[in-house]
């Protein structure tokens with residue numbers, strides 16, 4: 001199984017259009033960016049996307065991904081579904097999994113596309129290829145949002161989705177002991193209604209006993225990656241984790 005972070009940015013991405021803060025200027029000068037949120041899961045030749053970033057065309061081209069077998073949406077914010085039609089126009093007919101309510105919200109925007117709507121309830125395990133998935137509710141007011149647990153060959157990966165720190169207790173149980181925890185963190189510090197800061201995200205990682213943690217959905221409030229990575233386990237676009245043969249390997253993209 002391969003897990004690849006296709007986009008590690010928050011909703012405006014980094015650099016932010018029109019922003020001239022130190023981080024955004026550094027991104028322009030040194031040609032790095034944080035694209036919008038999407039995670040690739042690959043196993044047994046099948047490609048599954050967690051969320052469909054508005055930057056999806058570029059992300060698929062850069063990583064030579066030619067076909068998508070299934071999509072799972074975590075919630076109805078534009079930065080998590082806006083790029084769906086980027087591959088739908090050349091492929092179509094893809095299975096899309098999420099809760100009935102999230103389907104309902106996103107369906108209003110994508111009413112002109114006819115994808116295969118697979119409704120799944122939270123805490124109900126479902127399988128795609130040789131992977132098992134469980135959605136669990138998180139806390140991202142005012143919309144309904146889910147996190148995802150993935151199981152494969154004894155490995156467990158947990159993706160927090162967009163959430164603040166007040167996650168329901170039953171979901172915390174679902175998140176326990178991941179080999180890899182991809183967790184939302186929009187800024188190093190500060191209080192956010194919809195998101196966690198890095199301290200909250202790392203506290204949560206420790207609480208659930210995550211073996212490896214990577215912060216994603218990062219805003220321009222973080223310093224550039226070369227500085228931020230000295231203090232926090234920040235993810236990078238196209239960073240890849242490969243599971244198998246009893247170990248977890250990690251690669252940072254170009």
Ligand SMILES: [Zn+2]
Nearest residue numbers: 011077079162
């Ligand atoms: Zn988001």
Ligand SMILES: [Zn+2]
Nearest residue numbers: 019021024220
């Ligand atoms: Zn900025």
Ligand SMILES: [Zn+2]
Nearest residue numbers: 075077140162
């Ligand atoms: Zn969101």
